[in-house]
Amino acid sequence: MHPREHGVRLPGAYLHPKDPRLAPFFHNVTVERAISKQFAFLSDLLSGERHYFGLQPFNAHHWMIISDELFDYREAIFDGCVQRQGVPEHLHRRWRALHEQFRREIVKSAARGILMDGVERVHHGFSLEVIEVATVCDGCFSEMVEGSRGRMHPRTGQLYCGACAARPAILAASDPAAP
Numbered sequence: 001m002h003p004r005e006h007g008v009r010l011p012g013a014y015l016h017p018k019d020p021r022l023a024p025f026f027h028n029v030t031v032e033r034a035i036s037k038q039f040a041f042l043s044d045l046l047s048g049e050r051h052y053f054g055l056q057p058f059n060a061h062h063w064m065i066i067s068d069e070l071f072d073y074r075e076a077i078f079d080g081c082v083q084r085q086g087v088p089e090h091l092h093r094r095w096r097a098l099h100e101q102f103r104r105e106i107v108k109s110a111a112r113g114i115l116m117d118g119v120e121r122v123h124h125g126f127s128l129e130v131i132e133v134a135t136v137c138d139g140c141f142s143e144m145v146e147g148s149r150g151r152m153h154p155r156t157g158q159l160y161c162g163a164c165a166a167r168p169a170i171l172a173a174s175d176p177a178a179p
């Protein structure tokens with residue numbers, strides 16, 4: 001089955017960046033990016049084609065602390081959407097089963113590293129950087145002049161000036177899984 005054949009445009013996946021419980025994970029991710037990645041990933045699984053070049057679920061969600069309950073919550077949103085779209089029940093069940101295959105890769109109680117060539121690489125904390133080309137702080141948007149120091153978030157690449165680096169609230173906003 002190809003999703004488009006049934007006029008279903010993966011509505012649950014489209015919704016989750018806007019849901020209040022799921023939105024914090026999508027900080028710094030555009031809705032368009034989330035839609036196109038999900039669409040490409042699931043349509044490959046459903047059609048057997050190979051057009052998806054994004055991350056596989058373990059690495060895509062490695063830093064996200066997602067409980068079984070939150071996973072079920074997201075599934076319930078998805079269920080509601082496909083039901084409203086009139087997806088036949090037997091296809092609906094197959095779709096759910098597909099998502100279930102990824103539960104054990106996505107649900108976890110602590111952040112994981114990225115798996116590369118079978119080795120898990122974990123990046124903790126922030127790296128200290130000396131600014132070589134003047135830029136703007138991703139926290140407060142003030143100028144970071146050449147030669148000043150900043151702290152870089154290893155996953156997002158966001159750079160913070162000395163003042164922002166001391167403000168946990170700003171840093172936490174860039175990483176909802178941070179303790």
Ligand code: HEM
Pocket residue numbers: 022025026029033034037038041053054055056057060061064066070071074098099102106
């Ligand atoms: C509560 C459950 C889930 C949450 C909170 C969640 C959250 C996210 C977020 C925030 C991203 C964007 C990552 C980025 O662009 O850096 C993402 C990407 C993605 N998710 Fe999920 N997701 C969930 C469940 C699932 C499930 C069940 C699947 C598969 C069936 C899935 C497949 C994907 C894929 C394929 C990507 C794109 C990876 C890439 O960026 O290359 N997600 N997810």
